[in-house]
Amino acid sequence: MTKLSHILSLIFLSLSPLLASDWSDYYTIEPIPDPQHRDMQIGGVAALRDGRIAVCLHRGEVMIYQPKNKAWSVFAEGLHEPLGILEDKDGSLVVMQRPELTRLTDTTGDGKADTFQTLYDGFGMTGNYHEFAFGPVQDKEGNFYISLNLASNGAPMRSEIRGKFSPIGQSREVMTDQKNWTKNKTLAGRMYARVPYRGWIIKVSPKGKSTPFALGLRSPNGLGFDSKGRLFATDNQGDWRGTSPLYHIQQNHFYGHPASLLWKAGWTSDPLKTPAEKLDKMRTHPVARFPQGELANSPTQPIQTISPSKFGLPKGELLIGEMNLHTLVRYLPDEVNGSLQGTLIPFLNKSKIGRGNHRLSFDTGGNLWVGKTHVNWPGSQGLNRISWNGTTPFIVNKVTLKGKQLVISFNQKIGKKSPHIEVTENRYRYHSKYGSEKIDLKSVPFKITQRDRSITLTLPEVKKDYVYMIHFRKFTDKRGHSLMGNRFWYNVAGPK
Amino acid sequence: MLSHFSVNQIPFILFLSCASAFGQTGKALFEANCVACHQVDTGLVGPSLIEVAKLYPKKNVANFLKWSKEPQRKRKGAIEMPSMRHIGDEGLTKIHTYILKLTKGKKEKKALKGDPFANAPQNKKFPRVTRLFMENSGPASIAVMLSPKLGLCWDAGSCRLRYASLSNLDPWGDWEKGGRGVGKFKTPPFYTETAPQLWSFASKKTPVKFHGYKLNNNLPTFFYSIDRTKITELFLPTTDGSLKREFSITGLTKPLTMDLSHSGNVQLKATSKKTGKDIPIENNKLSLTTAQATAFTLIITPRK
Numbered sequence: 001m002t003k004l005s006h007i008l009s010l011i012f013l014s015l016s017p018l019l020a021s022d023w024s025d026y027y028t029i030e031p032i033p034d035p036q037h038r039d040m041q042i043g044g045v046a047a048l049r050d051g052r053i054a055v056c057l058h059r060g061e062v063m064i065y066q067p068k069n070k071a072w073s074v075f076a077e078g079l080h081e082p083l084g085i086l087e088d089k090d091g092s093l094v095v096m097q098r099p100e101l102t103r104l105t106d107t108t109g110d111g112k113a114d115t116f117q118t119l120y121d122g123f124g125m126t127g128n129y130h131e132f133a134f135g136p137v138q139d140k141e142g143n144f145y146i147s148l149n150l151a152s153n154g155a156p157m158r159s160e161i162r163g164k165f166s167p168i169g170q171s172r173e174v175m176t177d178q179k180n181w182t183k184n185k186t187l188a189g190r191m192y193a194r195v196p197y198r199g200w201i202i203k204v205s206p207k208g209k210s211t212p213f214a215l216g217l218r219s220p221n222g223l224g225f226d227s228k229g230r231l232f233a234t235d236n237q238g239d240w241r242g243t244s245p246l247y248h249i250q251q252n253h254f255y256g257h258p259a260s261l262l263w264k265a266g267w268t269s270d271p272l273k274t275p276a277e278k279l280d281k282m283r284t285h286p287v288a289r290f291p292q293g294e295l296a297n298s299p300t301q302p303i304q305t306i307s308p309s310k311f312g313l314p315k316g317e318l319l320i321g322e323m324n325l326h327t328l329v330r331y332l333p334d335e336v337n338g339s340l341q342g343t344l345i346p347f348l349n350k351s352k353i354g355r356g357n358h359r360l361s362f363d364t365g366g367n368l369w370v371g372k373t374h375v376n377w378p379g380s381q382g383l384n385r386i387s388w389n390g391t392t393p394f395i396v397n398k399v400t401l402k403g404k405q406l407v408i409s410f411n412q413k414i415g416k417k418s419p420h421i422e423v424t425e426n427r428y429r430y431h432s433k434y435g436s437e438k439i440d441l442k443s444v445p446f447k448i449t450q451r452d453r454s455i456t457l458t459l460p461e462v463k464k465d466y467v468y469m470i471h472f473r474k475f476t477d478k479r480g481h482s483l484m485g486n487r488f489w490y491n492v493a494g495p496k
Numbered sequence: 497m498l499s500h501f502s503v504n505q506i507p508f509i510l511f512l513s514c515a516s517a518f519g520q521t522g523k524a525l526f527e528a529n530c531v532a533c534h535q536v537d538t539g540l541v542g543p544s545l546i547e548v549a550k551l552y553p554k555k556n557v558a559n560f561l562k563w564s565k566e567p568q569r570k571r572k573g574a575i576e577m578p579s580m581r582h583i584g585d586e587g588l589t590k591i592h593t594y595i596l597k598l599t600k601g602k603k604e605k606k607a608l609k610g611d612p613f614a615n616a617p618q619n620k621k622f623p624r625v626t627r628l629f630m631e632n633s634g635p636a637s638i639a640v641m642l643s644p645k646l647g648l649c650w651d652a653g654s655c656r657l658r659y660a661s662l663s664n665l666d667p668w669g670d671w672e673k674g675g676r677g678v679g680k681f682k683t684p685p686f687y688t689e690t691a692p693q694l695w696s697f698a699s700k701k702t703p704v705k706f707h708g709y710k711l712n713n714n715l716p717t718f719f720y721s722i723d724r725t726k727i728t729e730l731f732l733p734t735t736d737g738s739l740k741r742e743f744s745i746t747g748l749t750k751p752l753t754m755d756l757s758h759s760g761n762v763q764l765k766a767t768s769k770k771t772g773k774d775i776p777i778e779n780n781k782l783s784l785t786t787a788q789a790t791a792f793t794l795i796i797t798p799r800k
Contacts, residue, residue: 037616059613059671060626077618078638080627081675099627099636099652102708118708121652127635129675155676160634162653237578292582293529325528376674378533434579 021482023351026312026393032383035063035072040381042371044085044095047363055359055371055383056082056095062104062113065383076104076113083221084135084301084359089142096135096146099125099162101204120204123148124163124195126175128155129376130219131198137223137231144204145213147220147233150191150259151198156181163195166262168270189272190239190434191218192259199260201233201249215264216255216283221358223249224302226333227316230340234299234320237292240279242428242436244299245286246320246331248340256283256430280430285494287340288331289428289467290322292435295344295489297324298377302331303360310366312388314397314411319347321357321370324378326350328357328370330485334400339493343399345485348386356380393484394477404462406490408470409454412477418450419475419483423457425466444468465494522594525587529580536598538605542577549599552592560592561585611668623714623733628670631678632688633658636706639665639679640716642733647681652706655720656694657729659685660739662798686798687739687762691755691780697748698722721747738797742769745789752789754782763797 034040041058048054053065054075062076062085080098088094092105093113100121104113125131128151135146151157157175165172170187175194177184193199201220203213218241222234231249235241240257247255254261258271258279290296300321305313313319318331327349334342356372356379363369368386373379398409423446426438447458457470471487520528533542552560565588567577580588613619623642630637634653641647641664648660661681669677693699707719717730725747732740745752756764757780766775766782769791775782784792 037613037618039613060628061618074618078625078627080636097627100706114711116708116710118652118706121636121706125635125653127629129673158629158635160653162634162636243582293525297529378531435582437582437584 021393021484023348023393023484025481026389026391026484027348027351028387028389029348029352030385030387032065032385033070034382038063040383041373041375041379042358042381042383043081043083043373045359045361045369045371045383046085046087046093047361047367047369048087049364051363051365053361053363053369053383054085054087054093056085058373058375060097062093062095067385073111075106075111076116081132083132084137084146084223086136086138088138094119094136094138094144096133098131098133101136101144101146119144119208120146120202120210122210123197123200123202124161126151126161126195127158128152130154130191132219132221134221135223136204137225139225139231140229142206144206145201145223145231146204147201147217147223148198149219149221150193150217150257153185153188153190153192156185156188157194161195166194168262168268169194169272189259190432191257193262196263197260198263199257200263201231212263213251214249214253214255215260216253216257217247217260218257222299222301222320224318225304226302226318227304232287232302232318232331234290234302236298237435239432239434240430242289242430243292244290244296246288246290246299246302246318246344247284248287250284253284254282256285276431283430285465286491287333287493288342288344288491289489290329290344291438291467291469291489294487295325295346296320296322296327296329298322299329300358301360303362305330306362306366308392310388311362311368312390312392313347313395319360319368320344321360323356323358323374326353326355328353328360332396332399334490336401336493341401341491341493343396343488343490345396345488347485349485353384353386354380394479394481395484396488399488399490401462401490401492404459406457406459406462406468406470407454408457410477410483411453412479412481413452414450414455414475415478416450418448418455420473421446421448421455421457422469422471422473423459424469425463426469427463427466440466462492464492467491520587520590522590522592522597525583526591526594529583530591533577537602544604545595545599546602546604549596552595554596557589557592561588564588564591611666611671614668621714623716625709625711625714625716626665626667626679627652628667628679629675629677630658631669631680638709638716639667639681640731641665642715642731642739646733646737646739648731648739649681649685650718652718655704655706655718655722655727657689657741659688660796661685662737685760687758687760687796689756689758691757694755695722695725696753696755697725697750734795736797738795741794741796742791743789743794744791745784748786748789751783751785754784756780756782756794761799763799765795765797767793767795769793 039059044056046054056062060079082095082097084096101119103117105115130152132149136144199217201214203211219236220233233247237244261267261271302318302320305317320329328347330345330347332343358373359371361369370384394412397411400407423444426441429436449456468490475483536545565581626639630649633649634651636652638650649658651658663682667679670679702723705721709716709718728744730742
């Protein structure tokens with residue numbers, strides 16, 4: 001080796017830890033060509049057991065993609081804004097659309113649905129544009145769970161509604177008066193639930209028996225079970241939502257948005273006039289929070305991660321979609337003293353994934369299918385397939401709080417050199433205003449203990465209901481790969 | 497094992513007062529918070545940046561900040577902008593500067609109008625069924641297009657035919673405004689049912705349950721219950737432009753009368769499917785025995 005090449009190779013070796021890894025080093029994102037003539041805003045994705053991928057679309061179709069021959073076929077048409085699809089045990093497809101939960105069955109075997117069975121429609125509709133209906137997801141007993149968006153005061157109720165009209169609040173005349181709506185809308189409440197079960201999650205048995213399951217939601221555009229059978233829902237930043245939350249949904253719990261209280265048995269007062277302090281005591285707090293403008297602005301569907309040998313991520317996490325920022329999000333649960341809390345970490349952030357990541361589904365081969373949409377909001381459209389190339393990225397694989405110690409574990413050996421670390425804490429206000437600034441934002445001092453595969457940060461104190469941001473910079477593993485998802489947020493559970 | 501003591505110092509606290517904006521350029525802040533709703537030269541969810549720059553030139557930055565933190569909704573049919581107060585004044589000012597820079601010397605593009613899928617092949621097939629918001633019907637409505645010149649609106653909430661039209665459906669009103677409008681037929685209905693109560697054995701309080709529908713060659717048969725009475729209703733086109741409805745009613749304990757009061761200049765005819773004989777309709781009232789009710793046909797013919 002010449003002296004020059006020796007020098008050059010030394011320079012290269014010293015520089016290589018600074019060459020940042022890219023998500024494309026680990027994952028391939030492949031946009032699937034659209035079928036012709038279809039509005040490819042995707043409301044639901046289900047990877048079927050036979051390897052085909054079912055999607056439901058904004059204009060009402062259920063289309064099926066066959067990856068083997070890259071062909072699309074039409075399974076059903078004419079649904080009303082379907083926003084979720086799953087394959088049931090008997091091979092039928094179950095879809096949640098604006099007016100109902102529907103089972104689609106092909107009884108003749110011609111590849112198209114011929115039976116559109118109404119499984120559940122026992123909830124109210126005012127015809128308000130914001131009354132979306134999400135789900136279904138299914139528990140181990142075969143029960144379905146759906147969630148219902150509140151109405152928005154961006155529009156009044158239509159003159160004909162479905163379901164009982166609650167007399168609590170502005171009169172029916174006011175609520176349906178399009179002409180004077182601009183004047184009256186603040187009286188209606190930013191989001192409202194004047195017909196049954198808007199803002200609720202409903203459980204529907206396989207035989208169609210329904211149970212109102214949980215309430216206090218706003219725009220719960222994402223339901224999913226984790227590997228332990230716990231039900232989760234995302235919601236969107238807005239009134240009573242300082243920043244977008246992730247909730248662990250438990251029966252009969254109230255999740256903070258007052259409008260849906262109208263349909264709680266025994267409730268007789270106007271939710272709009274209930275003091276925030278009273279609502280605060282009633283509500284169940286989020287297990288995790290998505291900081292607006294930084295991590296995610298409109299999270300969507302949570303699904304379980306699969307075997308790391310197939311997709312490179314640990315099992316036991318949730319992978320969550322996001323509409324606005326170019327990213328997906330991982331949720332790493334942490335159970336502390338009986339309270340569920342945990343960490344949100346960006347995944348594929350700023351990669352080619354783009355925005356509008358609405359619905360997710362893993363196929364049996366370990367590919368992640370992502371359906372995109374925008375409807376009235378920021379986003380995109382079309383179906384993408386994301387596959388792992390077998391090289392393991394350097395990631396945080398566990399974050400757990402032990403007293404005042406935040407133990408951050410990695411999936412790779414990290415060596416002796418410490419990264420540059422920044423920790424901040426803040427909380428958000430719970431109020432009727434739309435969104436919240438970061439409150440009591442502070443830099444947090446810490447002591448660091450570094451081991452082979454973990455870094456422990458000892459904090460001076462840990463505050464309930466606070467979000468702790470941890471930002472690692474200039475951090476590579478022993479292979480020289482950069483930490484992917486190097487800024488993350490640990491949410492401490494609220495008061496019980 | 498390495499351990500050392502590290503404390504973050506005061507400089508962090510200074511810039512953390514507007515941490516969302518620190519170190520981020522106007523471009524980065526714009527892309528994280530605004531670009532998804534605002535394009536440079538066309539309206540998207542929100543107005544174009546060219547329009548924003550016109551409304552808020554450099555001298556009006558204070559108003560830009562005010563609007564961004566407390567947006568109102570001025571435009572008819574537009575989505576209300578969510579508050580951007582989480583960005584802070586410094587960040588919002590950077591975004592404003594960036595917008596002015598980005599739009600300098602640029603011109604607004606013309607917006608597209610109409611349903612981009614109006615001529616898609618699937619919308620030229622008949623018969624077909626579409627669920628959407630329909631004018632003059634409940635929010636759970638179903639439009640059935642039997643032929644290019646015959647369609648009907650079915651209300652799945654009340655389980656009733658609401659009206660029929662001698663034209664094709666224009667659904668765009670629903671989709672165009674993201675669920676704020678309605679679909680409608682291109683010409684007004686030739687037949688609208690007006691009786692508050694269609695079935696003599698039911699009242700306003702009788703529970704009505706929609707069970708869904710089956711398609712046979714894309715023609716729908718609706719299944720529904722009115723209390724314990726089970727009804728199926730199949731819609732068919734005819735060669736002369738009439739609307740044909742085939743009913744099957746089971747679970748009746750006594751004869752019934754259908755109140756077929758309507759608006760529109762039509763001829764009504766009912767036939768027993770079993771005997772092929774006409775069942776008389778007097779003053780828009782169709783009386784049926786339980787035997788007749790198990791299978792009968794109703795034909796609605798527009799008069800010239």
